[in-house]
Amino acid sequence: MDLKVILSTNLRRIRNDTGxxxxxxxxxxxxxxxxxxxxxxxxxxxxxTLLGKFAVVLGISACDLITPAKVSRGTP
Structure with a gap:
């Protein structure tokens, strides 16, 4: 997946998760x-620089914003 897509997806999800x-x-x-x-x-x-500010405001690491979310696949 494209890094820009991962960032935008994670940013929206984490922002929403933090209310x-x-x-x-x-x-x-x-x-x-x-x-x-x-x-x-x-x-x-x-x-x-802004990526770092996002991380600080959201209380996460900048790496969390650019790491693909793990998808749970259930039990085999």
């Missing part, structure tokens, strides 16, 4: 809501 809105994230990060939406829709890529 943060796009509006709140954009405000805390000092970016526009439109830009955040573009990142989450895989239209643009954030800078490495």
């Amino acid at each position: 943060r809105t796009q509006e709140e994230m954009a405000h805390v990060l000092g970016i526009s809501l439109r830009y955040l939406g573009s990142i989450e829709r895989n239209k643009v890529s954030p800078s490495v």
Whole structure:
């Protein structure tokens, strides 16, 4: 899977899991809501600096944002 797709998917999922809105994230990060939406829709890529800020705000490591989510396959 493309790294940009992994990032956008993980960012949206983790943001939702932590109960943060796009509006709140954009405000805390000092970016526009439109830009955040573009990142989450895989239209643009954030800078490495912004990637680090996402991680800090979400309380995770930057690696968590670019690591594919593990899919559980159930018991054989």
